[in-house]
Amino acid sequence: MLYLDGNSLGRLPLGTINAVRSVVEEEWAHELVLGWDHWIGLGETIGDRLAPLIGATAGEVVLSDQTSVNLYKVASAALAGTGRTIIVTDRGNFPSDRYILDAVARSAGGELRFISEDPTLDDLAAALDASVGVVSLSHVGYRSGVMLDGAAMTAVAHDAGASMIWDLAHSAGSVPVALNEWNADLAVGCTYKYLNGGPGSPGFLYVRSDLLEQLEQPIPGWFSHADQFAMSETYEPARSIRRFVVGTPPIISLVAAGVGIDMTAEAGIDAIRRKSIELTSLFTEGLTSLRHHGLVQITPADPGSRGSHITVSHPRGYQISQALRAQNVIPDFREPDLVRFGFAPLYNTYAEVERALEILESILTTEAHATFPEARGRVT
Amino acid sequence: MLYLDGNSLGRLPLGTINAVRSVVEEEWAHELVLGWDHWIGLGETIGDRLAPLIGATAGEVVLSDQTSVNLYKVASAALAGTGRTIIVTDRGNFPSDRYILDAVARSAGGELRFISEDPTLDDLAAALDASVGVVSLSHVGYRSGVMLDGAAMTAVAHDAGASMIWDLAHSAGSVPVALNEWNADLAVGCTYKYLNGGPGSPGFLYVRSDLLEQLEQPIPGWFSHADQFAMSETYEPARSIRRFVVGTPPIISLVAAGVGIDMTAEAGIDAIRRKSIELTSLFTEGLTSLRHHGLVQITPADPGSRGSHITVSHPRGYQISQALRAQNVIPDFREPDLVRFGFAPLYNTYAEVERALEILESILTTEAHATFPEARGRVT
Numbered sequence: 001m002l003y004l005d006g007n008s009l010g011r012l013p014l015g016t017i018n019a020v021r022s023v024v025e026e027e028w029a030h031e032l033v034l035g036w037d038h039w040i041g042l043g044e045t046i047g048d049r050l051a052p053l054i055g056a057t058a059g060e061v062v063l064s065d066q067t068s069v070n071l072y073k074v075a076s077a078a079l080a081g082t083g084r085t086i087i088v089t090d091r092g093n094f095p096s097d098r099y100i101l102d103a104v105a106r107s108a109g110g111e112l113r114f115i116s117e118d119p120t121l122d123d124l125a126a127a128l129d130a131s132v133g134v135v136s137l138s139h140v141g142y143r144s145g146v147m148l149d150g151a152a153m154t155a156v157a158h159d160a161g162a163s164m165i166w167d168l169a170h171s172a173g174s175v176p177v178a179l180n181e182w183n184a185d186l187a188v189g190c191t192y193k194y195l196n197g198g199p200g201s202p203g204f205l206y207v208r209s210d211l212l213e214q215l216e217q218p219i220p221g222w223f224s225h226a227d228q229f230a231m232s233e234t235y236e237p238a239r240s241i242r243r244f245v246v247g248t249p250p251i252i253s254l255v256a257a258g259v260g261i262d263m264t265a266e267a268g269i270d271a272i273r274r275k276s277i278e279l280t281s282l283f284t285e286g287l288t289s290l291r292h293h294g295l296v297q298i299t300p301a302d303p304g305s306r307g308s309h310i311t312v313s314h315p316r317g318y319q320i321s322q323a324l325r326a327q328n329v330i331p332d333f334r335e336p337d338l339v340r341f342g343f344a345p346l347y348n349t350y351a352e353v354e355r356a357l358e359i360l361e362s363i364l365t366t367e368a369h370a371t372f373p374e375a376r377g378r379v380t
Numbered sequence: 381m382l383y384l385d386g387n388s389l390g391r392l393p394l395g396t397i398n399a400v401r402s403v404v405e406e407e408w409a410h411e412l413v414l415g416w417d418h419w420i421g422l423g424e425t426i427g428d429r430l431a432p433l434i435g436a437t438a439g440e441v442v443l444s445d446q447t448s449v450n451l452y453k454v455a456s457a458a459l460a461g462t463g464r465t466i467i468v469t470d471r472g473n474f475p476s477d478r479y480i481l482d483a484v485a486r487s488a489g490g491e492l493r494f495i496s497e498d499p500t501l502d503d504l505a506a507a508l509d510a511s512v513g514v515v516s517l518s519h520v521g522y523r524s525g526v527m528l529d530g531a532a533m534t535a536v537a538h539d540a541g542a543s544m545i546w547d548l549a550h551s552a553g554s555v556p557v558a559l560n561e562w563n564a565d566l567a568v569g570c571t572y573k574y575l576n577g578g579p580g581s582p583g584f585l586y587v588r589s590d591l592l593e594q595l596e597q598p599i600p601g602w603f604s605h606a607d608q609f610a611m612s613e614t615y616e617p618a619r620s621i622r623r624f625v626v627g628t629p630p631i632i633s634l635v636a637a638g639v640g641i642d643m644t645a646e647a648g649i650d651a652i653r654r655k656s657i658e659l660t661s662l663f664t665e666g667l668t669s670l671r672h673h674g675l676v677q678i679t680p681a682d683p684g685s686r687g688s689h690i691t692v693s694h695p696r697g698y699q700i701s702q703a704l705r706a707q708n709v710i711p712d713f714r715e716p717d718l719v720r721f722g723f724a725p726l727y728n729t730y731a732e733v734e735r736a737l738e739i740l741e742s743i744l745t746t747e748a749h750a751t752f753p754e755a756r757g758r759v760t
Contacts, residue, residue: 001410001412003412005412008413009408009412009413009415009416011412012409016404017405020404020632021401024396024397024578025392025397028389028579029391029392032381032385032391033385033388033389033710034710035389035579036389036579039579039580065445065446065449066445066601066626066627066628066629066630067627067628068599068601068602068626068628069599069601069626069627072599072626094602095602095605095611095612096600096601096603096626096627098613099601099602100600102600102615103598103599103600103615107487190628192628198408198630198631198632199419199628199631199632200419200631200632200634201630218452218483218487219448219449219480219483220476220479220480220482220483221446221448221449221476221479222479223448225475225479231475231715232475233478235475235479235482235483246446246448246449246452247446247447247449247476247583248447248448248572249446250446250580250582250630250633251579251580252400252578252579252580252581252633252636253633254580256404256632330413330414332413335610335611
């Protein structure tokens with residue numbers, strides 16, 4: 001399999017096999033409830049290990065719930081008490097983000113305000129006024145692969161008095177992120193793409209340390225209580241990142257996520273980024289000779305403006321993605337006509353890029369894709 | 381280990397070992413993103429297999445998120461649009477439930493109204509009026525072990541025009557639950573106790589079929605969209621139980637939960653309940669001869685009014701729980717002075733009950749517990 005979909009689901013790290021066996025077959029099996037003595041803070045300790053990869057400080061990051069639920073929590077917390085009711089995002093943001101941000105804004109009596117996909121600084125600035133409480137953008141767009149300027153966008157949001165929430169789903173583990181340097185307020189992301197945490201592994205969230213004691217999240221569970229086991233009548237939020245956790249976390253999935261995070265940290269995000277640029281550049285150079293087949297590269301040619309996947313559009317994009325799969329090349333497809341090629345520096349090789357280009361060229365030249373159905377596929 | 385804490389974390393089913401190995405080492409490893417072709421509906425198919433255990437119909441139950449997040453979703457959905465703002469629960473309900481129900485009521489401009497722990501039908505009826513939109517109770521109390529009359533309580537709530545939400549955390553897999561017969565509106569529960577799903581395994585939720593197209597949950601994710609992969613600009617909720625799912629589910633944890641649920645279904649809830657009554661009766665009979673040591677049984681003597689754990693109070697409850705652990709008997713402790721003994725019919729034996737009583741008697745007689753610290757322990 002020539003796997004170019006690490007931007008959707010990362011590969012299984014070898015170390016995860018033993019880690020999962022151990023937590024299931026040793027810890028759960030033999031420690032049983034006593035395992036909670038060390039499981040209880042796992043979301044926080046893994047968060048501490050993830051923090052340097054996204055430019056955050058220990059104590060500001062926790063693994064908890066899913067990305068979507070985390071976005072709901074931090075967006076609600078950011079908007080509450082601001083006296084503002086508008087949230088700004090871009091039209092190309094991931095569906096869950098758009099739906100959830102809209103729901104949060106509406107429940108505050110406001111609404112979601114869209115800016116164009118892959119917005120410029122001017123696009124963002126033009127959309128801001130004193131009614132905007134929150135700006136939320138994906139650092140790397142899931143469709144376009146465009147990487148935004150985290151520092152500059154955050155500054156524009158702050159200039160208008162809005163909080164900035166970054167979705168790092170396509171950034172964490174693939175490009176340098178500097179949440180503290182950017183002065184970002186909040187962030188969310190997932191661990192199953194470039195962090196190789198496993199299918200549906202837990203999401204993470206980041207809260208800048210000075211906000212930890214100010215913000216109130218909307219789903220107060222026993223894990224977010226200042227004194228969890230007091231089981232007290234009144235809710236008192238923890239004064240730490242636990243404040244944003246809700247209930248009992250999925251330990252097996254957390255352990256798996258931890259292995260992927262540690263492996264990524266060991267490789268180092270700068271080395272990962274260097275190889276990512278080389279892989280994607282090699283691929284985009286190859287694509288130029290295929291343009292006459294109707295392929296249009298959506299992702300920027302400038303490596304500094306993109307993440308680690310390259311998206312192309314083609315009127316027969318779905319059929320092309322199916323033809324590639326039939327030859328064991330795995331990209332993914334996004335409506336209406338986008339084929340995404342993800343390059344995960346931890347395991348994708350330069351030879352794989354060249355082989356993928358050869359197969360793509362052969363499909364386009366022979367029109368092998370024409371024999372595949374035009375119906376939509378189902379990939380996450 | 382003499383494990384009497386299956387009411388907190390159930391044991392590892394043998395079948396789970398291979399199931400988890402398979403989903404990690406075969407499916408994730410080799411199918412990668414293509415695994416989503418069969419993972420995508422796993423929360424629903426496992427929900428269908430859980431449904432008969434709680435008296436629900438296929439299509440009404442889904443595994444998703446954690447119990448706490450699920451309660452937030454269903455309570456928000458139930459209260460929205462009713463014109464009512466009060467939620468009623470009992471003072472002894474699980475902390476997350478109380479905190480979350482309070483947050484939901486407050487965000488609707490109302491508040492949480494408490495009734496006494498382990499309420500009678502009259503207690504509930506007396507608290508209801510036209511301002512109460514939702515009643516939410518734990519079917520089996522986590523502290524007391526009291527089992528409420530599901531049908532009668534639901535009828536009382538309905539008579540006052542309120543929706544009824546059951547928390548089945550301590551019921552699912554241990555006592556018969558008949559959500560459809562009770563005409564319950566909504567329910568939530570966890571899979572890591574008597575369903576043996578593993579530490580922090582996913583929660584489940586139930587929505588009565590006629591409500592599926594009426595209710596709007598507050599966290600609209602791409603998994604709850606009517607056409608998930610259209611990635612469409614506007615949100616349109618699914619007309620199925622998927623409507624209450626949010627984001628990408630944790631597949632490894634889901635697979636583990638499925639094994640525990642299937643094992644429980646195979647044993648049959650009626651057989652489980654029979655053995656539960658025998659185990660708890662054997663234990664409570666033994667307790668009567670220990671009363672002079674200051675032990676007070678909190679859980680009802682009538683088996684028809686209790687679940688599958690027996691709670692005793694003792695001024696030195698924490699020390700007693702530690703003394704038991706030191707002899708490899710594992711109950712758990714709840715503030716301020718409660719020791720809970722859980723009897724999981726799938727694996728606890730009659731001989732274990734007798735042995736636990738012997739050890740408890742020996743500790744109390746020799747005052748072995750006096751040597752243990754009085755500080756609180758940390759167990760979930």
